[in-house]
Amino acid sequence: MKTQTREEIFTEAVLAHRNIIYKVCYIYAPKGMIEDYYQEVLCNLWQNFDQFDGRSKRSTWIYRVALYTCISFIRRKRPASISLSFDLSSEEDSSLKEQLEELHSVINRLGHLDRALILLWLEGYAYEEMAEITGLTQSNVAVKLMRAKNKIKEMFNA
Structure with a gap:
């Protein structure tokens, strides 16, 4: 039986x-910089790969590294705004496209942590996993997520 190398x-x-990595990069990277963010995440994953201790799922650890890498990359680069872009085919209903654009615009106006929690919630993560990824307690995740959802409602109604 062959033993796998660290690289493998x-x-x-x-x-x-x-x-998972692309989804996080897609949400945080300005248009045209997704690959740069992806490469930055890969570098951080490689540098910290030996620190994965198996206490959480590997996907949770990767999500957390990707999230923190993108947020720190944003802080270093300090772009004027972070673009949440997406493509819909020309056959898509224009009202659906407008609704999605408005939703992305609203999510884009949230703070980094709120945006991360909304992204995790939309992905279907449990509060326990969200807490593990963000480093918050489960009750703190619940409170912050509720507040983020309320902010989104307020922005839609404004």
Whole structure:
């Protein structure tokens, strides 16, 4: 039986969870910079790969590294605004496109932590997993998520 090298284990982990990384980068990266953010996440994952201790799921650890990497990348780069972009085909209903644009605009106006919690909630993560990823307590996640949802409602009604 062949023992896997660190590089092989890392490659498998990245390939298995690349969608998680891209989703986080897609939400936080300005248009045209998703690949830069993705590369930054990969570098941080590689540098910290030996620190994964197995206390959480690997996907949770990768999500957390991706989230913190993107947030720190934003702080270093300090862009004027962070664009949440998406593409809909021309056949898509224009009202759906307008609603999605408005939703992305509203989510984009949230703070980093609120945006992260909304993203995790939309992905279907449990409060326990959200707490593990963000480093908050479960009750703090619940309160902050409720407040973020209320902010979104207020922005839609404004």
